[in-house]
Amino acid sequence: MNHTVILAADPALTLGGGGATGTEVGTAAAAPVENGGGGGGFFGNVDLTTILLMYAAIIGMAWFLLIRPQRKQQKAMREMQEALKVGDNIVTSSGIYGTIVESGIETFTVEFGSPKSVRIPITKSHVVAVKEPK
Numbered sequence: 122m123n124h125t126v127i128l129a130a131d132p133a134l135t136l137g138g139g140g141a142t143g144t145e146v147g148t149a150a151a152a153p154v155e156n157g158g159g160g161g162g163f164f165g166n167v168d169l170t171t172i173l174l175m176y177a178a179i180i181g182m183a184w185f186l187l188i189r190p191q192r193k194q195q196k197a198m199r200e201m202q203e204a205l206k207v208g209d210n211i212v213t214s215s216g217i218y219g220t221i222v223e224s225g226i227e228t229f230t231v232e233f234g235s236p237k238s239v240r241i242p243i244t245k246s247h248v249v250a251v252k253e254p255k
Contacts, residue, residue: 202245205229210254214247218254 205211209221211231219231222240229248233239 198249201251202248205245205248205251209251211248212250212252213243214249 205221205224207221207224210218211221211229212218213231217233219233219241220237221229222232223230225242228242228244230240230242233241
């Protein structure tokens with residue numbers, strides 16, 4: 122038994138005009154394509170303006186959900202670091218507690234340790250919090 126599968130756009134054009142033997146193959150004429158290509162692809166028939174608006178909306182959401190909160194947090198950290206003064210108890214980025222004993226333009230001298238005998242200069246950007254050790 123000989124079976125042939127034929128895919129055509131018009132069922133009247135298959136099997137050579139209606140013969141049911143399964144061995145004859147008809148020809149299908151290509152239908153003209155309208156609208157400049159039929160609109161295949163990822164977005165289908167969506168115009169450029171709509172695509173640009175979708176990208177703008179995605180970028181706007183990323184700004185308000187990711188970038189803006191991070192900038193607010195950085196601003197609060199910078200304000201806290203600028204407000205530090207001698208005598209404040211701080212925590213460094215490495216988790217070490219200390220007390221500011223001298224203040225410079227970009228650095229602090231901080232006392233560390235239980236007898237407060239160790240003094241180390243650190244940059245202001247390495248201070249992450251102002252609090253007492255527990």
